[in-house]
Amino acid sequence: MNASTAVTVEGFVTESLATHGRDPRHLLQHLIRVQQRFSYVPDAAVEALSAALDVTRTQVRAAIAFYAFLHNRPRGAFEIRFSDNITDRMLGSRRLIRLLVERLGLTGLPAWGHDLIRDDGRVSIGLASCTGMCDQGPALLVNGYAVTHLDAQRVDRIADLVQEGILLERWPGEFFRVGNNIRRRGLLLGNPATDSAALHRLVDEGADVALAEVERSGLRGRGGAGFTTALKWRFCREAPGTERYVVCNADEGEPGTFKDRVLLTDYADLVIEGMTVCAGVIGARRGFLYLRGEYRYLLPHLESVLQRRRAEGLLGMSILGADGFDFDIEIHLGAGAYICGEESALIESLEGKRGVTRKRPPFPVTSGFDDQPTVVNNVETFLAAARVVRWGGYWFRGEGTDQSAGSKILSVSGDCARPGIYEYPFGTPVHRVLSDCGAENTQAVQISGAAGATLSPADFDRIIAFEDLPTAGSFMVFDDSRDLLDMVRNFAAFFAHESCGFCTPCRVGGALLRNLIEKVAAGQGSEYDLSEMRRIGAVMRQASYCGLGHTAPNHVLNTLDKFPQIYRRRLARASHTPSFDLDAALSEARALTGRDDVGAHIRVQMPDGSEVSA
Amino acid sequence: MSKTFTLDGREIPFETGQTIMDAALAAAVYIPHLCHNPEFAPHGSCRVCVVDIGGRQVSACTAAASEGLVVDSSSEAIQATRRAILQMLFVEGNHVCPACEKSGACQLQAVAYYTGMLAPHFTHFFPRRPVDASHPDVIIDFNRCILCELCVRASRDHDGKRVFAISGRGLESHLVIDSPSGLLGDSSFAAGDKAAHVCPTGAILPKGRGYETPIGERLYDREPISIVGDVRAHEEEVV
Numbered sequence: 112m113n114a115s116t117a118v119t120v121e122g123f124v125t126e127s128l129a130t131h132g133r134d135p136r137h138l139l140q141h142l143i144r145v146q147q148r149f150s151y152v153p154d155a156a157v158e159a160l161s162a163a164l165d166v167t168r169t170q171v172r173a174a175i176a177f178y179a180f181l182h183n184r185p186r187g188a189f190e191i192r193f194s195d196n197i198t199d200r201m202l203g204s205r206r207l208i209r210l211l212v213e214r215l216g217l218t219g220l221p222a223w224g225h226d227l228i229r230d231d232g233r234v235s236i237g238l239a240s241c242t243g244m245c246d247q248g249p250a251l252l253v254n255g256y257a258v259t260h261l262d263a264q265r266v267d268r269i270a271d272l273v274q275e276g277i278l279l280e281r282w283p284g285e286f287f288r289v290g291n292n293i294r295r296r297g298l299l300l301g302n303p304a305t306d307s308a309a310l311h312r313l314v315d316e317g318a319d320v321a322l323a324e325v326e327r328s329g330l331r332g333r334g335g336a337g338f339t340t341a342l343k344w345r346f347c348r349e350a351p352g353t354e355r356y357v358v359c360n361a362d363e364g365e366p367g368t369f370k371d372r373v374l375l376t377d378y379a380d381l382v383i384e385g386m387t388v389c390a391g392v393i394g395a396r397r398g399f400l401y402l403r404g405e406y407r408y409l410l411p412h413l414e415s416v417l418q419r420r421r422a423e424g425l426l427g428m429s430i431l432g433a434d435g436f437d438f439d440i441e442i443h444l445g446a447g448a449y450i451c452g453e454e455s456a457l458i459e460s461l462e463g464k465r466g467v468t469r470k471r472p473p474f475p476v477t478s479g480f481d482d483q484p485t486v487v488n489n490v491e492t493f494l495a496a497a498r499v500v501r502w503g504g505y506w507f508r509g510e511g512t513d514q515s516a517g518s519k520i521l522s523v524s525g526d527c528a529r530p531g532i533y534e535y536p537f538g539t540p541v542h543r544v545l546s547d548c549g550a551e552n553t554q555a556v557q558i559s560g561a562a563g564a565t566l567s568p569a570d571f572d573r574i575i576a577f578e579d580l581p582t583a584g585s586f587m588v589f590d591d592s593r594d595l596l597d598m599v600r601n602f603a604a605f606f607a608h609e610s611c612g613f614c615t616p617c618r619v620g621g622a623l624l625r626n627l628i629e630k631v632a633a634g635q636g637s638e639y640d641l642s643e644m645r646r647i648g649a650v651m652r653q654a655s656y657c658g659l660g661h662t663a664p665n666h667v668l669n670t671l672d673k674f675p676q677i678y679r680r681r682l683a684r685a686s687h688t689p690s691f692d693l694d695a696a697l698s699e700a701r702a703l704t705g706r707d708d709v710g711a712h713i714r715v716q717m718p719d720g721s722e723v724s725a
Numbered sequence: 726m727s728k729t730f731t732l733d734g735r736e737i738p739f740e741t742g743q744t745i746m747d748a749a750l751a752a753a754v755y756i757p758h759l760c761h762n763p764e765f766a767p768h769g770s771c772r773v774c775v776v777d778i779g780g781r782q783v784s785a786c787t788a789a790a791s792e793g794l795v796v797d798s799s800s801e802a803i804q805a806t807r808r809a810i811l812q813m814l815f816v817e818g819n820h821v822c823p824a825c826e827k828s829g830a831c832q833l834q835a836v837a838y839y840t841g842m843l844a845p846h847f848t849h850f851f852p853r854r855p856v857d858a859s860h861p862d863v864i865i866d867f868n869r870c871i872l873c874e875l876c877v878r879a880s881r882d883h884d885g886k887r888v889f890a891i892s893g894r895g896l897e898s899h900l901v902i903d904s905p906s907g908l909l910g911d912s913s914f915a916a917g918d919k920a921a922h923v924c925p926t927g928a929i930l931p932k933g934r935g936y937e938t939p940i941g942e943r944l945y946d947r948e949p950i951s952i953v954g955d956v957r958a959h960e961e962e963v964v
Contacts, residue, residue, distance in 0.1 A: 169903035173892035224897070448894070465894070470769055470787050612872070612891070612898030614770050619813035622896045623847055650809045653782040654772045690848045 120155040123148055128163050135164040136481075138463035139174060142181055143404070143444050147255060150190055151182040170464075177465040177611075179224075179239070179447030180255075180404050187228060187235035189273050194250040195223070196241035196366045197601040198524045198587055204249035207266045212236060214270035223608045234273050240449060240605055241366040242405045245524035245587070246292050246531045254279055255407045258286045287408065291373045292531030295547065298510055298518040299494055300534045305380040307425055309388050309500035314431045318392045322348075325392075325496055327504025329516035333491035334360060334452075335559060335583035336658075337515075340496060343476055343486055348393040350477040350484035357389045357398035357438075358480065358487040360457055364403060364449040365560030366605060367585035369522045371490040373532050375402075375409055378494055379416045383440065385493030387426065388500050389486055390438040398440040399480070401457055404447050413442055449609035450659055454487040455479075456611065467611045468657040491520055491584070511537035515576040523548045525557075525588035533586075535575065542571040544586060552591045555674065560585035561602040562662035565595075565669035596632055596677045599670055603628045606663035617660030620651040624667060630690055631681055639687045641678055645671060730794035739790040746774060746786040749798075755951040756798050757807060757836045759814075759925050760873035761786040762957065765882060771873055772810050773836060777803050804840050811837045812846040817896070819851065819868035820926075826935045827927030829943030830959075833871060835950035850896070857902070859910030862932055863921055869928040870900050876929060880920040888914045900928075923957060 127141050138160060145156045152175050161168040175181040193199070193208050208220060215234055217227045226237035244250035247259040256279065258269070265286065272282055293300060313321045326341035347355060359382065363371040374382055386398050402409065417440055420426045430436040443461055445451050451460045455469035458479050479485025488496075495517060499507045507517045515537035521544065524530045528549025535544065545553055556566040558575075559582040566573070566580075573579050589595060607625040612618045627644050630636050648664030655661050670677060694713040701707050727738040732745070732754055739748035749756050750763060760771040769787040776785045777797040785798070797803055814833065822828050854867035872891060877900075880888040888909075892901040904911035914920070921929060940946070944959050953959065 167887045167890065167903045168905075169887070169890040169892070169901050173890045173901060176892040176897075177894050465891075470767065472789075607895060610895040612894045612896070615772050615810050615813050615817075615871075618872075618895060618898060619817045619847075622850070623813070623816075626848065646809065650806055650813075654775045654806050654810060656769055656772065656784075 118148070120145070120149065120153045121159055124156050124159040124163070128160075133163055135166050136462045138164055138166060138171065139178070139446060139460060140443060140463070142171070142174060142178075143446055146181050146446075149185070150188060151185045154183075166463075174463070174465055177448065178445075179608075181446050185228075185232060186226065186237075187233055188276075189234040189279075190237070190252075190254050191234065191269075191273075192237045192239040192242075192252045193221070194240075194242035194244060194248060194252070195238040195601070196245060196248075197598045198245040198367060199241075199248040199250060200597065200601065201525060201589075201593065202249045204261070207249055207261050207263065208236070210263060211266050211270055214267065215273060223604055233276070239405065239447065240364070240609065243363055243369040243372050243403070244289065245367050245369055245522065247290055248524075252405065253282075255404065256287055257289060257405070257408055259289055289372070289376070289408070290531075291377060293373065293377075294523075294529055294531040295533040295535070297534035297536065298507065299491070299498060299520065300378075300532070303377050303381070305384055305497070307380075307384060307423075307431075309384055309497045310391075310425060310431060312500055313388050313391045314433045314436065318394075321388055321500045322392050324500050324504045328495075328499040328507035329504070329511075330492070330495055330499055330507060331515065331577060332489055333495065333519070333583070334454075334489035335365075335562075335581065337577045337581055340488065340492055343488070344389060344392050346476040347484045347486045352477075352484040354397070354481065354483045355390075355393050355395040356480040356483060356485040357386050357393070357395045357440075358454075358457065358461065358475075358485055359386050359398070359400045359440075359490060359493055360452065360454065360487055361400055361406070361490050362403045362445055362452040362457060363406070363490070364452045364609075365562065365583050365585050366602070367522060367524055367557065367560050367587040368583060369524075370520045370532050370584045372406055372409070374490050374494055374520075375406065375413065379413055380420070381494045381497045382490055383416060383420060383493075384425070385488075385495070385497035386440060387430065387438055388497060389488070389493065391430075391436060393484070393486060395486075396437050396439075398438060399461055400440055400442045401445060401451070401461060402442055403445045403451075407444060410442065410444070417442075448611075449605075450611045450657075453657055453659060456657075457487060458485065465611070467613050468659075489583075512574070512576045512578065514578045519575055519582065520584055521575075521582070521586045522584050523586045523588070526550060526553070526590035526593070527588045537576045538574050540572055540574050541566060541580070544575070545571065545588065548588070550588045550590070553588055554591040554593060555589045555595055555598075557587040557589070557598065557666070558582050558585065560587075561605055562659070562665060565598075565666055565673060567673040569673075594677065595670055595674050596628075596681070599666055599677070600628055600632055602666045606659070610659065610663070614656035614660060615654075616651045617655045617657075617663060620647045620655075621660070621663055623647050624651075624664060626690075628667065631678055634681050634683060635688050635690075636678070636682050637685050637688045638682065641671060641682075728790075728792045730790055730792065730796060732796045733799045737790075743790050744786055745776065745783075745788050745790050745794070745796060748790045749785065755839075755954070756785045757839055757950070758786060759832060759836060759871060760875065762875055762923060762925075762955070765875065765878045765923075768874060768878070771814070771871065773807055775803065775806055775810070782806065807836075807840045808842045809846075811840060811842050812844075814871050815842075815845040816847040816849045817852070818870060819854065821868075825869070825927045826930055827869075829940050829946040830938075830956055831927055831945070832925035832950065832956050833869075835945040835956075838945070839950050854899070857909050858932075859906075859908040860912075860914060860932075861910070862916035863909065863914065864930050864932055865900075865902075865909055866928055866930065867900060869926045871926055871928075872898055872900070873925060875923040875925065876900070876920040879923045880914075880918065883919040886913050886918065886920070888912050888918075888920060925956065 228235040451466040456466040460466040
């Protein structure tokens with residue numbers, strides 16, 4: 112379906128440029144469209160875009176190489192990517208990947224950054240970090256569209272559809288059904304309806320009143336860092352600039368997080384209302400919703416909400432009839448890069464570039480999109496802001512703790528009877544969430560995603576709040592049947608894959624850490640390797656350029672402290688074991704010299720302490 | 726009266742807008758660095774100039790100087806962090822100091838000596854990176870590239886050519902050249918470009934001039950980098 116040659120590459124690019132403009136900042140959006148149409152970005156598209164947008168071909172190629180969902184070689188007409196988060200693996204995804212590979216006549220297994228592509232070009236199979244369907248996995252993406260609730264039967268059927276070349280539009284609709292699974296509603300989720308009351312209040316009572324309510328509420332950003340929202344808006348409002356921008360961070364790339372997906376599905380009006388209120392407060396005329404590529408299926412829905420709101424006078428020129436209150440929102444798609452959840456990398460990506468973190472200061476509030484003052488907030492933050500302006504700051508402040516006002520929406524997945532979305536007041540202990548979601552014999556909880564903290568049962572009385580356990584919303588449960596080293600290996604591979612590569616500690620340290628963990632997992636590690644992991648982790652934490660590198664070793668350092676047995680039980684007896692097989696390294700020399708007697712072999716120490724010649 | 730901060734117990738004067746690195750360079754106090762070059766905007770990517778301020782580590786090249794800061798740039802803890810970062814750079818590429826034409830005049834090597842790095846320590850990655858000898862005057866050996874982006878910045882900001890860029894991500898990050906073939910010889914690069922003279926390692930080398938100064942008599946063979954500073958300031962002597 113993608114490989115149709117009816118339209119030439121040049122023709123397609125020309126049309127894309129005509130429809131979507133020649134702003135160099137739209138480069139990534141053009142590339143995503145080309146990728147979707149042709150299953151890769153052909154050289155002809157690179158040349159055409161480079162010429163039309165005044166960016167070098169090298170910059171275009173660098174962008175293709177940076178984003179996981181863009182390719183310079185054709186993928187299959189059916190491009191399948193299995194979600195490879197630990198929760199998908201716990202639900203049996205590895206077995207299903209093997210099944211599909213076998214059914215489609217391919218060999219081997221896909222690895223991160225290495226896809227299997229069938230010779231006839233019909234299909235390719237790869238992996239994606241986490242597709243945000245952890246409560247209904249195992250999941251995969253086919254040509255960018257999410258398929259949930261995979262089992263052997265469903266995978267079998269997918270193999271048939273691919274073999275028969277059935278167009279995606281004619282695949283069974285239930286494959287693509289994405290559930291909301293809202294299990295507990297609180298302050299924010301209690302009422303999805305909007306009458307645009309926050310916007311009316313903004314227009315009737317003025318931006319100062321709206322900002323005062325946000326200030327009074329004590330609302331802090333829901334993306335994880337917890338910066339005070341009112342302060343961010345005020346800084347941006349007061350920063351010098353010719354234009355101001357509002358950006359909604361809907362990149363939700365943190366493994367195990369999926370609440371923003373639900374908010375964008377059922378609460379899109381409130382999220383957009385929050386963005387519009389922010390625009391009114393800071394004086395922005397343009398806004399962007401940066402939507403992760405994995406949620407592309409939400410695009411038509413979100414576009415239709417924007418369109419309806421324009422028709423209702425809630426977006427566009429003179430909003431609600433207020434003279435000079437002009438604001439509209441564009442949706443920009445991401446293309447598979449976790450780092451783009453970091454606000455300055457997200458802005459780079461919005462500008463069509465590789466998503467590499469910017470130097471700070473200046474911060475985006477003074478110098479963001481197009482170097483102008485920009486507010487970047489999380490989906491949940493905008494939703495909360497809309498409610499706060501409607502119901503008032505005290506309403507929000509009435510829940511939560513001293514430093515963490517209001518509620519937190521959690522994405523709960525892993526070993527529990529009822530995975531899904533749970534909203535709690537801040538201050539709720541971990542054990543409460545565990546009992547509500549039906550978790551039993553819980554060994555560990557990974558809170559706030561791969562970058563977050565690993566909790567052992569000793570931590571389950573701790574509370575979810577910025578002053579104790581801050582979280583971006585991910586809550587993954589592991590019962591005592593799990594080997595936590597599987598989680599560590601998954602996250603270590605994730606961070607090595609998702610490092611942008613800009614700074615040394617994250618780029619090299621992340622890869623070293625992954626390799627050492629694999630060495631331990633293979634039963635070749637020693638105490639020395641564990642202390643190396645601590646040392647590398649410490650350097651990454653201290654010296655990395657941005658939050659990705661600072662937090663990437665958390666899971667290793669946490670588990671080394673709290674679950675040392677997952678490493679220890681695999682250690683070889685020696686205090687040091689080399690990272691390569693000394694004897695095997697000599698095999699080439701043996702072949703060249705024609706000598707293969709006992710003396711031509713390194714003596715190898717066996718686990719029981721005896722020495723033998725290999 | 727000018728403002729000051731303390732660097733390893735020494736009062737360092739600074740002007741508003743200067744970074745810790747700017748002020749230290751002006752005061753002739755050495756803070757090791759690789760991706761920093763005062764002729765270009767600070768980058769902060771190599772992390773070798775990491776210093777400690779009240780228990781927080783920041784890169785001196787990007788952190789603003791401010792009144793009363795107490796900066797530690799020489800404790801064993803800071804040197805150990807720098808050493809680990811250098812050891813990472815050495816195992817990431819393929820560095821063959823004893824045989825390298827830049828040996829003795831290489832900033833990477835000199836900074837490694839300065840921090841007391843005696844061995845690569847970590848497991849080598851041994852990447853396969855081809856050498857590009859397509860240009861008549863200059864050779865690029867990607868094995869020695871440390872992704873400092875000085876050539877990227879020099880070509881873009883000084884030469885107005887945009888010859889270089891970084892592609893890929895993570896450990897796959899690599900320097901690429903803007904020409905149809907991807908080769909330097911097919912690009913607009915010239916030996917007189919600023920970008921040909923900013924590399925802190927032996928990744929960008931002039932052709933036909935190897936070993937003009939014997940190893941052992943070169944810049945950092947004679948004096949340590951903390952005394953003589955960056956190789957770029959001595960280019961006439963060393964190439």
